[in-house]
Amino acid sequence: xxxxxxxxxxxxxxxxxxxxxxxxxxxxxxxxxxxxxxxxxxxxxxxxxxxxxxxxxxxxxxxxxxxxxxxxxxxxxxxxxxxxxxxxxxxxxxxxxxxxxxxxxxxxxxxxxxxxxxxxxxxxxxxxxxxxxxxxxxxxxxxxxxxxxxxxxxxxxxxxxxxxxxxxxxxxxxxxxxxxxxxxxxxxxxxxxxxxxxxxxxxxxxxxxxxxxxxxxxxxxxxxxxxxxxxxxxxxxxx
Amino acid sequence: xxxxxxxxxxxxxxxxxxxxxxxxxxxxxxxxxxxxxxxxxxxxxxxxxxxxxxxxxxxxxxxxxxxxxxxxxxxxxxxxxxxxxxxxxxxxxxxxxxxxxxxxxxxxxxxxxxxxxxxxxxxxxxxxxxxxxxxxxxxxxxxxxxxxxxxxxxxxxxxxxxxxxxxxxxxxxxxxxxxxxxxxxxxxxxxxxxxxxxxxxxxxxxxxxxxxxxxxxxxxxxxxxxxxxxxxxxxxxxx
DNA sequence: CAAAGTCAAGAGCAGTGCTCTCAAAAGTTG
DNA sequence: CAACTTTTGAGAGCACTGCTCTTGACTTTG
Numbered sequence: 098x099x100x101x102x103x104x105x106x107x108x109x110x111x112x113x114x115x116x117x118x119x120x121x122x123x124x125x126x127x128x129x130x131x132x133x134x135x136x137x138x139x140x141x142x143x144x145x146x147x148x149x150x151x152x153x154x155x156x157x158x159x160x161x162x163x164x165x166x167x168x169x170x171x172x173x174x175x176x177x178x179x180x181x182x183x184x185x186x187x188x189x190x191x192x193x194x195x196x197x198x199x200x201x202x203x204x205x206x207x208x209x210x211x212x213x214x215x216x217x218x219x220x221x222x223x224x225x226x227x228x229x230x231x232x233x234x235x236x237x238x239x240x241x242x243x244x245x246x247x248x249x250x251x252x253x254x255x256x257x258x259x260x261x262x263x264x265x266x267x268x269x270x271x272x273x274x275x276x277x278x279x280x281x282x283x284x285x286x287x288x289x290x291x292x293x294x295x296x297x298x299x300x301x302x303x304x305x306x307x308x309x310x311x312x313x314x315x316x317x318x319x320x321x322x323x324x325x326x327x328x329x330x331x332x333x334x335x336x
Numbered sequence: 337x338x339x340x341x342x343x344x345x346x347x348x349x350x351x352x353x354x355x356x357x358x359x360x361x362x363x364x365x366x367x368x369x370x371x372x373x374x375x376x377x378x379x380x381x382x383x384x385x386x387x388x389x390x391x392x393x394x395x396x397x398x399x400x401x402x403x404x405x406x407x408x409x410x411x412x413x414x415x416x417x418x419x420x421x422x423x424x425x426x427x428x429x430x431x432x433x434x435x436x437x438x439x440x441x442x443x444x445x446x447x448x449x450x451x452x453x454x455x456x457x458x459x460x461x462x463x464x465x466x467x468x469x470x471x472x473x474x475x476x477x478x479x480x481x482x483x484x485x486x487x488x489x490x491x492x493x494x495x496x497x498x499x500x501x502x503x504x505x506x507x508x509x510x511x512x513x514x515x516x517x518x519x520x521x522x523x524x525x526x527x528x529x530x531x532x533x534x535x536x537x538x539x540x541x542x543x544x545x546x547x548x549x550x551x552x553x554x555x556x557x558x559x560x561x562x563x564x565x566x567x568x569x570x571x572x573x574x575x
Numbered sequence: 576c577a578a579a580g581t582c583a584a585g586a587g588c589a590g591t592g593c594t595c596t597c598a599a600a601a602g603t604t605g
Numbered sequence: 606c607a608a609c610t611t612t613t614g615a616g617a618g619c620a621c622t623g624c625t626c627t628t629g630a631c632t633t634t635g
Contacts, residue, residue, distance in 0.1 A: 152584070156582065
């Protein structure tokens with residue numbers, strides 16, 4: 098975090114070259130991620146592609162885990178940017194449209210970058226634990242955006258009351274209230290609970306597709322399937 | 337593949353010992369899976385635990401991928417058995433109860449065997465592709481059971497009509513009709529579509545929990561959260 | 576211009592999947 | 606029971622992995 102403690106001293110030709118090399122490594126890392134999967138990420142292979150001996154890479158990246166962290170942050174931010182872009186393209190008051198755009202953006206990015214998606218939302222990499230202080234902020238951008246849409250819709254009175262809501266048990270209501278207070282939201286527990294369900298369901302649907310859980314040709318109309326699922330989920334929270 | 341062409345000749349002391357050794361290897365494999373993750377599965381480590389040199393293991397398991405396949409089938413069947421057990425414990429006509437039991441069984445097994453769960457529903461293992469002819473049958477047991485419950489409920493007229501159903505687009509309706517015919521179901525497209533959503537959402541919720549997507553202490557009441565989510569999903573399909 | 580800092584290379588350690596050869600053990604058969 | 610056949614385990618070896626350490630060269634800076 099406090100690596101460059103001098104906020105804006107002078108870039109210098111050296112740090113520029115160094116930053117460029119690190120960026121190249123991340124780029125190659127993403128390619129390897131997409132082609133061979135997260136846990137097959139090899140610093141040696143990256144060094145080869147970089148035209149350099151393996152040990153040289155350690156000058157720029159502390160370890161394989163460090164590279165994984167860099168890729169994690171990079172991927173989270175790319176996903177977050179993609180979501181922001183598509184959501185912001187719609188009117189602020191178009192809550193349902195914004196939710197559907199968010200969902201489509203997640204799916205689109207995931208299908209296009211299955212390796213990175215697997216790193217973020219797939220099985221945890223065996224010996225690796227993400228450093229929370231650097232990954233939580235980028236890692237929560239999508240859910241923040243999602244609850245933001247819900248909250249805005251609720252504040253605008255645009256959420257239609259949903260029927261057949263099961264009661265939220267005491268313990269869960271407490272957790273939800275804590276989340277609401279921490280994020281400064283205005284949503285009732287029932288809506289927040291359904292929002293969490295929508296969140297997990299969205300990624301469940303995307304994961305099924307990206308990880309190949311559907312049969313090879315059970316759902317050729319995957320786009321339509323996903324769209325229909327998201328519309329159903331939108332209805333579930335009254336959007 | 338057609339190793340034992342004589343269906344039921346004589347077990348023989350040799351094949352018995354061999355089968356036992358393979359069973360031991362699978363058992364150790366499952367332990368390693370749980371402790372170090374799917375892609376860190378090492379035949380050499382298993383050989384060590386087995387008290388044998390690495391090359392000896394290849395006498396029993398063709399390759400690392402073959403062992404992965406064996407573990408995959410084993411895990412699918414364990415999950416299937418767990419689900420069957422819990423579902424069958426309830427009356428045939430208790431459709432909603434059976435669905436909730438199925439969901440709880442999936443979650444329970446997943447939490448208890450995160451390694452195996454990750455192998456089945458997490459990121460695909462880099463160089464590995466499951467042989468469909470041996471894994472599809474055990475791999476579809478849960479969804480078969482789920483649609484079975486839905487179909488039975490529908491045939492019994494126990495599915496309450498759900499409001500606000502988005503229309504199922506043409507292409508998707510075709511896919512769903514094909515699935516329905518192939519499985520001999522009686523469900524209308526709208527219900528089947530929602531059934532698929534429930535399916536993916538169930539595993540989305542479980543994956544979030546098992547893969548640690550929730551913050552470390554955002555939802556201490558995970559049991560209640562899951563239960564509430566499943567009840568909401570049950571309502572979604574009219575159960 | 577020389578000191579300080581940075582860099583790539585190479586050797587080396589311990590681990591991996593997998594193949595091969597060879598001798599011992601075990602079961603099967605006459 | 607002895608001879609034969611099959612199965613088994615051990616060991617060496619290949620190519621790969623992450624990572625560390627030392628060495629020599631190169632660039633930037635005071």
